[in-house]
Amino acid sequence: MGNVLKSLITFDTSKVDPMKGVRQGLLLIFPALLGYFLGNFALGLFVSTGTLAHIYVFKSSPRSMIRTVILCSLSFAVCMILGTLTVTEPILYGVTLLLVTVIPYYIFSALKIAGPSSTFFLVTFCLPSNLPIAPNEALYRGLAILVGGAIATLVVILTILFQKQKIENRAINLDFNMIKELMHNYNDVDKFKESAKTAVTQFKNSDELLITATAGVNQKLSPRFQRLLLLHTSAQGLYSELLELHEKGIRPIPDELVEMMDVAIRNAYRTTASREKWTKEVHVDEAFDDLLQYILKIDEITNLDSSQIEHEASVRKPLYSQRIIHNLTLDSIVFRNTLIYAVIMAVAIFISLAFNIQKSYWIPLTAHTVLLGMTTRRMLDRSVARGLGTILGTLVLSAILYFNPHLIIAVIIMGIAAMVTETFVGSNYAFAVIFITIQVILLNGLASDNLSISIAYTRIFDVLIGIAIAVVGILLINRQTASAMLPRTIAEVVRKEAVIFQYLFSENHYQDDLRERDESLALSVKMSNMIQINNSASDELFSNQEVIRYYYPSIFALEEINFMLMRVMQDHQRQRILDQQMGEYLVTFENLAKHFELQSRLEINELFDLPQYNYIKSALMRLQNNCVHTRKDIDDVENGVAIKA
Structure with missing residues (x-):
């Protein structure tokens, strides 16, 4: 209990973002109030909902920030249209809701995009369940969402223009x-x-x-x-x-x-004019x-x-579509996690619709937020944070709604809740959940024209069901997925590095820009997959953490080799090596791959120096030494566990 309470009062100050919080709060408040004063509050609320696209914009390059807010705005409009059209057909509504959550979840994971994943895709899709049934208004509502997205885009552009230092310079x-x-x-x-x-x-x-x-960018860079x-x-x-x-x-x-x-x-x-002049002679x-x-x-x-x-100057272009395609394999932790996520979300959606639970979207929404942890340890942390935050949030909101606040006051409170959420969500999730709860309940209460106290406290039951579904699902399906995948994944990285090493240093003098692009992308995806699996394995509750930690030195060595190989790829005047020496290196790579894949013992191969980039040889020698000691330590740990058993 002490740790739970501590999680509410411990903040990572480096991740507090007050300016983003203020922007999001104002983006929610002003369109809704403008709609109210113009006599069309529903339209204002749709526009406010569209501004939620701003939440997905984090500090990155200007082009990336603008691209993100535009794509999210378009996606929210589609979600609103689909939700409006399918809300009267439970089966179609449930299937579409599953797609609306799973597809963004996979894309965000594959491209490693920070943020709330498909959270507000789900919120936008489900908002029509609180509105009058009006399929003929689907396009109208979608266009209103786009207007909100356009406002959010304008705010992002202004933010970029007034940045003191561009993110690339930083x-x-x-x-x-x-x-x-x-x-x-x-x-x-x-x-x-x-x-x-x-x-x-x-x-x-x-x-x-x-x-x-x-x-x-098709034109020349600045x-x-x-x-x-x-x-x-x-x-x-x-x-x-x-x-x-x-x-x-x-x-x-x-x-x-x-x-x-x-x-x-x-x-x-x-x-x-202000540059220093170097006048000393250097020998x-x-x-x-x-x-x-x-x-x-x-x-x-x-x-x-x-x-x-x-x-x-030259630079590689980002191949987003290729990254999405490369991860469509069971060897990818991203794809496996997406399948697990889809199964658990399908159960949550089925239960919420089959039992005709009022405001049924709260069950899948809760399950979704818990599943963003995706490992047993992080999932349990998020479930506690979600449960405690929701209870506190509903209690606070119940107290506010007890006094029957005017609609304008409710809108302002919703905006303040959004402001606090975006300010602290990266710093303290458990604390932010209190205000996420207030924000989302008020948004749906305003949409349904129902600000009674019942819309708050009844959500506690839905949240507990959603938490239970997510926790049970993860414990049944995803207990040790990452730790079981880790050795084989490391072996795949070793083999891919061997392929690139042979291409770069072979006497055949290969030179194919397209091949280099494809190979570097494939290695990048495998490296990313390995690191994600290692991080997930480290957070699994039922894995042997002593064994998992022993892999870290090897992973770090492979990262160093990857870095050096990418440097070599840019050097078209590099020196090559003889076939005999190449054979020794390739055998060493394969021995290492077999060591990880089969958990076998490893004999260290002494390698000849490379004529250039000899740090690769040094990293390979360290990797071999790490593996020898790792295998010995793992055997000792496993034998100790067996003896205790």
Whole structure:
């Protein structure tokens, strides 16, 4: 009980977003009040509902933010139309509701889009159940939702225009802050290793952000954005060179290079007139020459004119459709979770409709919010948070409705609840649920023109049913799904890295841009799947967490190899290796894959150095050593469990 109460008062201050909360509160209040004063409150409420698309917009590239709010607005309009047309046919209504929740859930999961998933798709679809039956008004209601979406889009555009720092610039800043930290810590081996643990993740996040920012762009990118791409690529190259120097044990880095790097980073964000002039002569050993060239490259990029930038910059395009297709397999944790989600949601929808429960959407809505956790541990946390938050929310709302507030007051309270929800939902879910409950109940109460106290307290029973369905479903179907998939998934990543390694270093000198794009995408999907499965396995209540933790060093090593392979792919002048040496590396990759797949013992293969990018060899050696010790520790743990049994 102490942990439950603690969850209500513990906030992650870094995730509090008051400005988004204020925007969402005003977006809900003003259209509804305008409709009221113009004598058409229902229209105003539809427009307010359309503004919920703003909830799905998080800090990302401007293009991505605008794309998200537009697509959500269109989807909400479709949901409203479908809900209006099918509300009188329970079977068709239930099947359509299942599709409306499952399809967005899968897409959001496959594309790793943050936010409430299909929550407000469900709310919008079910809103007509509180409205007068009027199939002939379906298009009218859908258009009103689109108007709300247009208002939300306008607010997003204004938010982007008034941003102090664009998100792409912030990503590059984080890249170079990481490089600065690595440079300053390089001469201390332990500090460098500690800093390097988060470097791959940082560069991967920046890479994804820059790629998504170019989605749908057919014309040339702006010189500003292209400069950012070049700076990002240079930062990755510099990190790669630091890893190579670290692997060779070449230390210390000359102080002049560290100082020069600091100046280059500062100059990267200054105008020409305010840039610092580097006047010192730099003489370094040959071993540091490549590092010096990367630093000089950064300085050169800051001084490139537009024509040179257009010639040099290039970026991969995001392949959203391919990611969705690649995850349509039982080997994907996203697809498996979606199937489990669909089964449990189907049960929740069937029970709510079969027993003709009043306001039946509350049961599937509750089951949905609990299922967003999707692992036993997180699911139990969310079920407690959902249950406690709903009870507190309904009690607060019951107290408010006891005084029969005027419709205007109810609208303002709904807006305030939305404001608090969006401000704190990322910081403290249990606390935010209190206000989510108030917001959604009031929205549906206003739609049905029923603000009596009964619309609040009767929801507690529905919520408890929804929680029970979700919890029982997860405990029956998804007890240890992720932990069982993890070893085989790691093996798939190892084999895919072996394929790319052979392509990149073969004496056959392969060069196929389309093949490289497809292979890098396939590896990216498998890497993402592996990391998601590992995170899910770590949150499973019935898995052996000691065994799961032993996989982490191997996963980290595979992430490093992935990063280096992507760097090699960009180097068209790379050196190749002989077939005999290639065979040794490919055998090592396959031995590692078999080790994970069959849980077999592993004999360490000593590998020859690579002529370039020798950090790949080092990572493979560490991976082998990790596996040997991992297998031994796992055997000890499992034997200990068997003895206790």
